[in-house]
Amino acid sequence: MKINKLFFQDKRFFRVMMLLGVMILCGVGFVSYRADLRRTAWVMQDTINYVGGQYIICDKFNADSTTKSLDRMVERVRQVRRDLELAGDHVNEEVLKACTEDLRLTGIVLLDPEGNITCEYRQNDEGWDELEEHLKKEALLNAARYPLKYYTTRLDISDGSLTDLAATARRNVPGVVVCYYHTPLQYSRNYKLSIQSVLSGYSAYAGSTIAITDGNRIIASNKETLVGMQVEDQPVLAQLRGQDERAGELIHIHADSAGYYGGRAVGRNYYIYVYFNEASIFTNLKSNVFSVLILYTLVLLVALVLRQKAAKEYQQEQSRRDWEYRRNLEEKAREAQRANHAKTEFLQRMSHDIRTPINGIRGMLEMADYYQDDLKKQTECRNKIREASGFLLELINDVLDMGKLESGEVTLEERPFELKELLDGMVEIVSKQARERGIEIVVRDYEVRHWHLLGSPLHLKRLYMNIMSNAVKYNKDKGKIFVECRETSSREDIAEIEFICQDTGIGMKPEFQKHVFDPFVQESNTARTSYGGTGLGLAIVKNLIEKMGGTITFESEPGVGSTFYLTVPFKIDQNAAAQEHVAQEEKNASIRGMHILIAEDNELNMEIAQFVLESAGAVLSRAMNGKEALECFQASAPGTFDVILMDVMMPAMDGFEATRAIRALDREDAKTIPIIAMTANAFAEDRKRAFEAGMNEHLAKPLESRQMKEVIAAYRGKKMQADSTAQADSTAQPGSKEQPDSKVQADSKAQPGSEVQADSKAQPGSKVQPDGGTGSEK
Incomplete structure (x- = not known):
């Protein structure tokens, strides 16, 4: 009674609330209706995509299976032809029977050039009627006129079985030899993937109907009763077929006194239909409208007591949160x-x-x-x-x-290097690839005033090597590559170096030049197999040169070749002259007689390093992890070891921890002994970690024997230089006495990531002939 009384105390408020309730119900109904349609459209498109993908997979598998089977038939008919040639004039049914049994065929038929059967043998009559009719085809009989031609086909027999056939000309007498193999129905199903089997087990949404047709006949459906029926006999499919201009859209149609929603997609040689019963897709509409009606009634009753405004704000807040949640889910x-x-x-x-x-x-x-x-x-x-x-x-x-x-x-370095040595080493490496294809590399005069620079030589080498390797890879046989380097400008302590690489290769089409620096992009689909590579080379060059503050441009013409211009600024090394003499002495040093401690947990890597070093005359002590290396060094007398080769990732104790432990030992040689990292971590930041741990050098795996020996020998050269300096100082001061605790320490701290260049270098203005010079592999 109290509620009714409240209702009629303000009829205007009641009418507004009722109208508002009707509007809310209509809005919820419309939104739910649209939401159900959107979901149905998405499900329809997803179903079409899935079925289309499965159809393509089945079709490709069956095509591949047919090709392989027909290839085997070609080999068999070739063998039968050879056997018939050996039989000469004694070809009869017994000979054909022997060939049929040996090659596991169903039968062999010999035809004259007009298509008449001169001799034949078959194990059974299955599929013979369709096969005999096919023997009269002109394409098959043409094989008699072309001895190198093979005719193959697969016949679909009316009972569902298969017959693979191959024919070729007889070489000793005019005519055609035909071999065939018949696969019964119960076995042919095992050799083919059927889209019907996929649809039969497919869980369709809301009882939807899926049908695949060849245009007129239904060839597969998730409702097997439809298979084999004509499209025009199905009212829903017939109406959907008439909506070609709306292919892929969700269409509303009426058929058989009922409403349906569906769509149609067109494949290469098939059509996919998906449709839903109208009553089955609006499940949320009814439940949402009913739920909102109940909710609004309750809200209305509460609003009479608490205020309509509070209830409305709450509902709006809930709607906003739901919308944001759905939006976030969709974005994710x-x-x-x-x-x-x-x-x-x-x-x-x-x-x-x-x-x-x-x-x-x-x-x-x-x-x-x-x-x-x-x-x-x-x-x-x-x-x-x-x-x-x-x-x-x-x-x-x-x-x-x-x-x-x-x-x-990527972390760029800033260390001294000689540009000419780097360029000559690259030309030497690339010349080996060029010689294999008869390509001539012409090194033009270098116009550089400042050869000694500060920068990141490893990354610079990567830039130049990618460009030069592409010039070889995409060049023509007996082509040419022109290499040029010049200093375009210098200001204060900065030199701007321009590297130019010109080739006479295949060039690039204008449309491809727009995407030449995109990752994984190559001009043609056959480029990956014809020329190799990943399509990342120029993308790496572009990103790396921009990180170094430089620029890259190019010119290219199809069939003529390409020219790349790389410009990079470098700091000028003002201390280069003082370092050259020391570097030469380090380079001339040898590792013969050096005692080396090597820590490596991988037996194969240990065996390789042991072979390389011992063959060069070094003496090795082995440790299988960092802990063993530390214990071996602690147990040795000071000065026992000349160098330590330290792997980084090892059990028990890794290389970083072992290096820090050795450096912390209270003995004379612990602070000065060169420790060289051997690791598969090859980036600049990995080298930085090695130096921070107390290591002197960083060698990246896979190890190159020449570089490893030269890096180790460099530390003997440093020690010899230090000893020579100490001896000169002692001679220059007569009567001086050596203090008991004085130490002569070699400068064991090498520059990070140093590299050993090849001894033989291409001189500016010289030509690297395809059949001349010696290349070094990198």
Whole structure:
């Protein structure tokens, strides 16, 4: 009674609330209606995409299976032809029977050039009627006139079985030999993927109907009763087919006194239909309207006591939160989908590029095992293994470099280097690749005044090597490469160096030049197999040169070649003259007789390092982890070891921890003994960590024997230089006495990431002939 009394105390308020209630219900109904339609459209499109993808997979699998089967039939008919040639004039049914049984065929038919059967043998009559009619086709009989031609086909027999057929001309007598193999129905189903089997197990949303047609007939459906029926016999499908201009959209139609929503998509040779019963998709509409009606009634009753405004604000706040939640979910779903697509695309590319060199390495190992006594073949296999492993290393470096550049984790160095030595070393390395294809490298006169610079030589070398390697890779056989370097300007202590590389290769089309610096982009789909590479080289160059404060430009014309211009600013090394004499003495040093402590937990890496060093005359002490290396050094007398080679990632104690522990020991040589890192972590920040731990040098795996020996020998050269200086000082001061606690310490702190260049260098203005000079592998 109290509630009714409240209702009628203000009729105007009641009418407004009722009108508001009706508006809210209409709004909720409209929103729910639209939401159900959007969800249905999304489900329809997702279903079409899924079914289309499955259809493509099935079609490709069946095509591949058919191709392989027909390839086997070609081999069989070729063998039968050879057998018939051996039989000569004695070809009869017994000969055909023997061939049929040996090659596991169903039958063999011999035809004259007009298509008449001259002799035949078959194990059974299954599929013979359709096959006999096919033997009269002109395309098959044409094989008699073209001895090198093979005719193959797969016949779909009316009972659902398959017959694979191959025919070719007989070479000893005019005519055609036909071989065929019949696969019964119960086995043919096992060799083909059927889209119907996929749809039969597919859980359709809201009882939807899925149908695939060839245009007129239904070839597959999740409702098996529809399979084989004509499209025009199904009113829903017939109406959807008439809406070609709205393909892919959700369409509302009426058929059989009922309403439906559906859509249609067109494939290469098929059509996909998906439709829903109208009553099955608006499930949220009814429940939402009913729920809001009850809720509003309750709110209305509470509003009479508490105020309508508070209830309305609460409802609006809830609606806003729900909308934001759905928006965030949708955005996260889109981001996850983009990430998955990018990951899938990347893995597909990397799968091909990683498997190719691995396949080459494994194949060459098998060949080397087979030709154990053939030294020439063994050498050839090793060279090809080295090339394949080099490509694999280049691929890994490219991917890691690109990732570091994109994340901003690349750290540039600033250390002294000689530009001419770097350029000559690169020309020497690239000349080996060029000689294999008869390409001539012409080194023009260098116009550089300041050769000694400060910068990041490893990254600069990567820039120049990527450009020069591309010039070889995309060049023509017997082509040319022109290399030029000049100092465009210098101000105060800064020199601007321009590197120019011109080739006579295939060039680039104008439309591709717009995307030449995009990751993974190559001009044609066949470039990855024809020329190799990952499509990351120029992307790395672009990112790296911009990080170094430089620029890159190019000119290219298809069929003529390309020219790249790289300009990078460097600081001028003002102390270069004082360092040259020391560097030469370090370079001339040898490791023969040096006592080296090596810490390496990998047996294979240990064996390789031991072979390289002991063959050069060094004496080795082995430790399998950092803890053993520390204990071995502690147990040795001061001065026992000349150098320590330290792996970084080891069990028990890693290389960083072991180095810090050795440096902390209270003995004379603990602070001065050179410790060289050997690690697969090859970035500049990894070298920085090694130096911070107290290491003197950083060698990146895979180790190069020449570089490893030269780096170790450099520390003997430093020690010899220090001893020579100390001896000169002692001679210059007659009567001086050596203090008991005085120490002569070698400058064991080498520059981070130092590299050893090749001894032989290409001189400016010289030509590196394809058949001349000696190249060094890097």
